[in-house]
Amino acid sequence: MHRMTPQRPAVPFLEALQRSILVFDGAMGSLLYERGVFVTQNFEQLNVTRPDLVKKVHDEYVAAGAQVIETNTFGGNSFRLERYGLVDEVRSYNLAGAKLAREAAGEVAYVAGSIGPTGLVPGVASQADLRDAAATFTEQAGALVEGGADLLIVETFRHMEELRIAINAARAAAPSTPILASVTFDASGTVADGTPPERVASLLRDWGVDTLGVNCGDGPQLSLSMAERMRGVDLPLCAQPNAGLPRTVDGRLLYMATPEYFDVFTRRIIQAGARMVGGCCGTTPEHIRWMVKSARMLGGGVSPVVATRPQAVPLEVHGLDPVPLDQRSRLSAKIAAKQFVVSVEVNPSPGLSPDSALAAAKMLIDNGVDVVNVADGPRATARMSNLAFCSLLIQRYGIEPILHVCGRDRNLIGQMAHLLGASAIGIQNLVVITGDPPKIGDYPEATAVYDLDSIGLLTMASTMNRGLDPAGKRIAGGQTSFLLATGLEPGAQDLDREIRRLEQKRAAGAEIVMTQPIFQQELLDDVLKRIAHLEMPVLIGVLPLVSYKNAEFLHNEVPGMQIPENIRERMRRAPPGAEARKEGVRIAREMLFSVRDKVQGAYLMPPLGKYELALEVLDGLK
Incomplete structure (x- = not known):
């Protein structure tokens, strides 16, 4: 036979x-x-x-x-x-x-x-x-x-x-x-x-x-x-x-x-x-x-047959169409309308009381800041859950937050629950990052999870925006409507790899870019040119320096930070205290105002809880 x-x-x-x-x-x-x-x-x-x-x-x-x-x-x-x-x-x-x-x-x-x-x-x-x-x-x-x-x-x-x-x-x-x-x-x-x-x-x-x-x-x-x-x-x-x-x-x-x-x-x-x-x-x-x-x-595991034999796939696999960008949040509407937007990072101090950080957030919004973003255990430090703090921002003052979500502390199930909870309480803006390892923080013996890195998290969130969970099942009740931001380190030691990663993040669902602080216009120009094909709105990271010691620490000990020698020299010459802070504000203003027509927004990171410095940097920007 x-x-x-x-x-x-x-x-x-x-x-x-x-x-x-x-x-x-x-x-x-x-x-x-x-x-x-x-x-x-x-x-x-x-x-x-x-x-x-x-x-x-x-x-x-x-x-x-x-x-x-x-x-x-x-x-x-x-x-x-x-x-x-x-x-x-x-x-x-x-x-x-x-x-x-x-x-x-x-x-x-x-x-x-x-x-x-x-x-x-x-x-x-x-x-x-x-x-x-x-x-x-x-x-x-x-x-x-x-x-x-x-x-x-x-x-x-x-x-x-x-x-x-x-x-x-x-x-x-x-x-x-x-x-x-x-x-x-x-x-x-x-x-x-x-x-x-x-x-x-x-x-x-x-x-x-x-x-x-x-x-x-x-x-x-x-x-x-x-x-x-x-x-x-x-x-x-x-x-x-x-x-x-x-x-x-x-x-x-x-x-x-x-x-x-x-x-x-x-x-x-x-x-x-x-x-x-x-x-x-x-x-x-x-x-x-x-x-x-x-x-x-992570975007693999595709059958070689599926790749060559397109078939009519049921809606349950493809999911729903995402909510249009201009309808997801007030921030996304401004992004879609190509308005210049300003975000300032506000984090609760370690401990039980969020009151000072809440007051700072209200002060910033009252003075024209568009949105407050809240980090997820920055520098691997333990403090109030950013989900809880964002909930307080919404409940007390109606402030629209951006929630940072990092892969360090939660497994896949925990991340899914985290995002479902965020959507349920009205959080519609996410910054998705991998997160700093525990060894640099207060509890170096803590276990890092990293079930999902930033690309995996973006894939999960964008899938939820189509009404599906990570297993491809329909989410009961509909779909999320997150605006998905991601990070970029213009000063990364391996910039080619950083840009390749951004391309992967874009493919996974990232819609806007929020950069780490940058102090060199030439570097920003180069980065913007190299990522132009991605057509992603960019919010430039701005960090007003407060002292020469602060500048040296950031330049030498924080990965992805490059502070030019002439900037560090300006901070060295400035007298400590108020004069050094004023010089830091001047440097930040010079950078931001020189590039405001090249980007869609600014992402300010006031150091040491000095939120008034953010308003000094922004004075006259809009």
Whole structure:
């Protein structure tokens, strides 16, 4: 009987990688071990003797949402098979392994043909052995592609010379098939020959691989650290860590890193620049299910079929049309009308009483300020909840606030509850940021959550603006109507990365930009030019300096702050006290008035609760 050829994704692998973050599957060997296959059994032989068992693992990963399925062929080279008396089975085991994975993946996932190391140590192995290694890698690669592999992954290599041999062999056997080269680092942060990750990445680029990555090792933290150091080359990056180090429990090896922990790791590694994520030893379909969820939260995890076959999607998936910008709040109406707006940051003092901060907010609004914004534990300090303070602003004085929302202190469920509560009490303006880490604040031992960074939070809030929760379900009662602002550091050390992040924030739903304080018109002009394509209204950050010491602290100790030497010199020459504050106001006024026609508003941050300085800076602006 004629068997139909298994279908493949319509979009080529590298094209899909440009469109979306892709999630690989997890472990094969440790799952087979857990299901009763003893370690003395050759796992690749199971592709022929127990194909049902191997395919069941593949099926479970596909059901979990994995978009790339690796073949059960990691040890399918002649050197490793020879230990079992199976040296002549290289082609048959690899061909069968690729066909099993292809059948499970169908058109919804890609098949990565897995090629692992031989166990040779290049500095010790003979030239004849190295030639044999090249030959067996070539045979493996050819059989894997013949069986249906969409890409080849040469993985878990610790010796760069053997990895080079494997890459050349794979390229010779399958010239048009993409190659992912993935290495394993030891705890000291090098491969076996001492090569650091930066050098590994540049070598792999020079050897012509299409993508590169890190896998196996001591667990997620090491993989994250190594991946961050490998991202300097312009190639898509993959991370597939073990589920931590294994422990022996009742005679069995168990891996201890939980699926929930891999959920957090996935967000962090994607934020660090990875385009591919997955698991290695000890990971399960449940780990992958959590990773898929995280990838989708950050704009990935899209099926290769969906990308090429537009379908009529029910309203429940698309949600409602967002409320028009000019109807969301008084601030959004002014933004939509292209009016110049002024926001001043007001935060309650630490402790129980918000009265002084409330009085300051009323004083500012009475003197022409458009809106008050309230930070979310700025500089990682503990004070009254900004949600509670904003509620008091609304109740007592009818003041429209901007609520800062940062990712540091609340998990995904808490963030959802926070935004629902904000909407319920009439807060319609949000500034969405990642947030300062606890170690810089009053309680450095506090645990940072960071379930969602600013991009994830923006995705959540913009989804709620369409009447959907993060899982895609309708929100009972309708939709939120938030104006979504985000931050930008013009003085960031890596401005290119900062602008790339802003582009991602724009795609996630950000509508306006509120910058960190800026003291250089030339820098602002450059930034405005570079972000003009985003067509986002900009509120320039303005911070009146109060002393020379204040200026030096901000310049030298606050990330993202650049205060030019001539400005710091002006503050140095000013006598301490009132004269220094006046000079700080003059500097702020000069900057703000010189750029007011280039931006849509100002975001003032009065230092040390000196709110009267904000009015001095603004005098005559409107």
